[in-house]
Amino acid sequence: MAFIDMVEWKPQTNDIFAWRFPEDNLSTATQLVVRESQEAVLFSKGQILGKFGPGKHTLNTENLPLLRNLFGIPFGGKNPFTSEVWFVNKVSSLTSEWKTSSMRFMDPDYGQMIPILAKGNYGLKVKDAEKFLVKLVGTLNSFTAQDLTEHFNGPLISKTNSSILQFMTANGVGINMIAGYLDNLSNFMREPLAQFWDEYGFELVGFYITSVDLDTSTPDGKKISDALSDRSAQNIAGYTWQQKQSFGAVNNAVNHSNGGIGLFGAAMMMGGGYGGNGGLGQQVMTPPQGANAFGRMGGQPNNFGGAPAGGMGAGNGMGNVREVFCSRCSKKFPSTSRFCPFCGDPYNPCPVCGADNDSTAKRCSTCGASLATANNIAGMVQNTACPRCGTAYTPGTKFCQNCGNRLS
Numbered sequence: 001m002a003f004i005d006m007v008e009w010k011p012q013t014n015d016i017f018a019w020r021f022p023e024d025n026l027s028t029a030t031q032l033v034v035r036e037s038q039e040a041v042l043f044s045k046g047q048i049l050g051k052f053g054p055g056k057h058t059l060n061t062e063n064l065p066l067l068r069n070l071f072g073i074p075f076g077g078k079n080p081f082t083s084e085v086w087f088v089n090k091v092s093s094l095t096s097e098w099k100t101s102s103m104r105f106m107d108p109d110y111g112q113m114i115p116i117l118a119k120g121n122y123g124l125k126v127k128d129a130e131k132f133l134v135k136l137v138g139t140l141n142s143f144t145a146q147d148l149t150e151h152f153n154g155p156l157i158s159k160t161n162s163s164i165l166q167f168m169t170a171n172g173v174g175i176n177m178i179a180g181y182l183d184n185l186s187n188f189m190r191e192p193l194a195q196f197w198d199e200y201g202f203e204l205v206g207f208y209i210t211s212v213d214l215d216t217s218t219p220d221g222k223k224i225s226d227a228l229s230d231r232s233a234q235n236i237a238g239y240t241w242q243q244k245q246s247f248g249a250v251n252n253a254v255n256h257s258n259g260g261i262g263l264f265g266a267a268m269m270m271g272g273g274y275g276g277n278g279g280l281g282q283q284v285m286t287p288p289q290g291a292n293a294f295g296r297m298g299g300q301p302n303n304f305g306g307a308p309a310g311g312m313g314a315g316n317g318m319g320n321v322r323e324v325f326c327s328r329c330s331k332k333f334p335s336t337s338r339f340c341p342f343c344g345d346p347y348n349p350c351p352v353c354g355a356d357n358d359s360t361a362k363r364c365s366t367c368g369a370s371l372a373t374a375n376n377i378a379g380m381v382q383n384t385a386c387p388r389c390g391t392a393y394t395p396g397t398k399f400c401q402n403c404g405n406r407l408s
Contacts, residue, residue, distance in 0.1 A: 003030075004025060007085050008034075008035075014089075015144050016143070018133065019141070028079045029060070034057065036054045037090060038089065038090065040052040044070055047066065049064050051129065090127075093124065093205045095121055096148065098121070100161050107174045108173075109176055109177075114214060115218045118213075120207070122207045122208070123206035124197060124204060127201055131200065131201035135200050136200055136201075159189075159193060167185050168185075175212070178212045182212070325355070326342065326345055327348070329345070348371075353366050355367065386407065
């Protein structure tokens, strides 16, 4: 069996922490070449024979005193012995990517548990070659950055998860704001991780968190992400979630080819029906409680079969009081008011949606329903409209300005 006379490592890549020379049959005349950024460590029978820095070294009993004890090798000649030679990359800082497992975090902004995921980079280099080889390498022929990531996947995830949740909870930082704290979070985690790597002979030369985001790979995370996207779109477009639902319902009602309810039904849906509780304009489109068929208050008959006052909302649980916007000053007031409490303008409700309109308006400014017929008939009931043509007039007028009918 031939003996090796030259031992050296010419790495072809920079992502290797340690490499074992493939032959172990050496002699006391073997030349060991160690390059800059490398350190060589010799093992035999489970013991470290010696460590060598950069330079050219001859392996003999002078620089390897344990050889005589292990093999009884005399001085002089090419005396054979068996030894493993490991080369360690000590200068290059190898950067690896890391990411956490999915974490459950009580977000302070939403008050709910949300799944989050963090990722980043860290850089290591070997500080103590002996400690590194004894604790990590074992029977491998080489040890790369990828081997390191796989070997420490469990402990690294445990430490990063714990530190991230601790920082976010202690500082009250939610998922919406964490991007502004990544540097602080990285610094917070660096010291405990440096101590962790030191136990294995490594120096932590860099640790960075690049992102902390919702974990959209989980069902909960996907739903939350979709909801946040919808909310952003609503804020930009200027509509609410309830309005979005009404848009979809009305669109289906109008466009459905079979059994569609038509435009009038769509308007009713948007207005929440006659006094209903839902729909796009539920705060401004609901008729006042106790209104008759034309939206007027009071106990007058509605001229349609002598129905009692109360009309649409009376006795059926549908006459909920809502707030409407004044057509003059645009301030809200209860639909039970006959006049705006802020400017005194009379409440002129739409018979379909209940929105307030100007007394001269022909159509509702909110839903487009005709106001002329409702106003004129209501005027006749209250003796403020021409009995011949139905045109409204001011009390004290003697002749109708539309048809000339004598009024008094």
